Amino acid sequence: MQGVVFLGDRRLELREFPDPTPGPGEVVLEIKASGMCGSDLKFYRAPPGAAQAALGLGGSAEPDIAGHEPCGVVAAVGPGVDEAQARVGMRAMNHHYTGCGHCPYCRVGWSQLCKAGFTVYGVTGHGGHARYLKAPARTMVPLPEALSFVTGAAISCGTGTAYNALRRMNLSGRDTLAIFGQGPVGLSATQLAAAMGARVFALDIGAERRALAEQFGAERVLDPAAADPVEALKALTHGEGVDQALDCSGAPEARVQAVRATRTWGTVCYVGEGGEVTLDVSPDLLRRQVTLIGSWTFSSLHQAECARFVADRGIDVERLFTHRWRLEQAEEAYRLFDTQTTGKGVFLME
Numbered sequence: 484m485q486g487v488v489f490l491g492d493r494r495l496e497l498r499e500f501p502d503p504t505p506g507p508g509e510v511v512l513e514i515k516a517s518g519m520c521g522s523d524l525k526f527y528r529a530p531p532g533a534a535q536a537a538l539g540l541g542g543s544a545e546p547d548i549a550g551h552e553p554c555g556v557v558a559a560v561g562p563g564v565d566e567a568q569a570r571v572g573m574r575a576m577n578h579h580y581t582g583c584g585h586c587p588y589c590r591v592g593w594s595q596l597c598k599a600g601f602t603v604y605g606v607t608g609h610g611g612h613a614r615y616l617k618a619p620a621r622t623m624v625p626l627p628e629a630l631s632f633v634t635g636a637a638i639s640c641g642t643g644t645a646y647n648a649l650r651r652m653n654l655s656g657r658d659t660l661a662i663f664g665q666g667p668v669g670l671s672a673t674q675l676a677a678a679m680g681a682r683v684f685a686l687d688i689g690a691e692r693r694a695l696a697e698q699f700g701a702e703r704v705l706d707p708a709a710a711d712p713v714e715a716l717k718a719l720t721h722g723e724g725v726d727q728a729l730d731c732s733g734a735p736e737a738r739v740q741a742v743r744a745t746r747t748w749g750t751v752c753y754v755g756e757g758g759e760v761t762l763d764v765s766p767d768l769l770r771r772q773v774t775l776i777g778s779w780t781f782s783s784l785h786q787a788e789c790a791r792f793v794a795d796r797g798i799d800v801e802r803l804f805t806h807r808w809r810l811e812q813a814e815e816a817y818r819l820f821d822t823q824t825t826g827k828g829v830f831l832m833e
């Protein structure tokens with residue numbers, strides 16, 4: 484089979500790999516849809532291996548197949564896999580991490596927190612930008628019948644990450660929420676938070692992304708480059724500031740603005756990866772009793788919960804995708820995604 488590998492410095496290639504065979508406890512997932520995630524750009528852009536090292540993920544000398552939003556159908560099952568866990572023909576998403584499998588984190592589906600080390604499929608192990616993906620059966624998350632493979636791909640990182648952040652923030656329908664950055668995670672957060680009943684103010688410097696946010700249920704969209712977003716958000720909330728703010732941009736100035744636009748007793752959550760932030764701790768946090776949360780992806784159980792939420796509420800996750808590609812178009816696909824002006828892209832295998 485062929486798989487997309489990132490060579491570093493914005494270069495990639497389609498490389499030949501043997502078709503995988505499942506070992507004990509493993510399955511092979513035949514990929515139907517493999518999403519492109521904003522965090523892939525870190526690995527795409529960086530010198531070889533540098534982004535993995537910067538995020539503390541380790542990795543092998545040879546590049547692995549990219550893509551950490553794999554979704555498809557179980558094609559083969561190895562010895563010792565229980566029918567209830569995975570069977571041939573099962574529609575499934577992959578929770579794209581594996582750890583030791585028995586520590587307190589792994590046992591509740593948070594294998595990316597495993598202290599014994601963990602693999603990230605698509606980053607430090609072969610991922611979904613190929614015909615097949617081999618992974619332990621326990622990493623397979625059933626895809627509800629009502630959801631398409633493309634929707635499952637989004638839930639496998641971007642949409643799932645947004646869902647888990649909102650869950651950790653205990654977002655309620657009473658809340659006003661500012662979402663900084665309307666890339667695939669921010670747009671998902673806009674869509675989900677609107678479905679949860681919150682008033683959403685969506686911020687992005689890109690006009691195309693602001694237009695998508697409006698379609699996805701944001702009550703107001705703001706361009707942080709045009710006017711001070713802290714003042715604008717206070718003006719929309721009786722001078723108080725928003726109840727909650729979510730940063731999906733990872734931009735240092737947006738992180739500060741998210742904190743300063745949040746009202747006293749409010750909650751701020753960071754999901755944008757990498758980089759730094761400088762806060763004036765007493766006025767920004769302590770004196771206003773602000774809660775600051777860091778949230779990184781989701782457990783396999785919350786991935787399943789997110790899929791149920793999306794199915795039950797009839798959320799049109801497919802609208803996140805502005806581009807559908809074939810593997811042979813990977814260079815063009817990542818060159819366009821690299822502009823960070825579009826919605827999400829996905830590779831379809833058939």
Ligand SMILES: [Zn+2]
Binds near residue numbers: 523
């Ligand atoms: Zn991701």
Ligand SMILES: [Zn+2]
Binds near residue numbers: 585
């Ligand atoms: Zn573990």
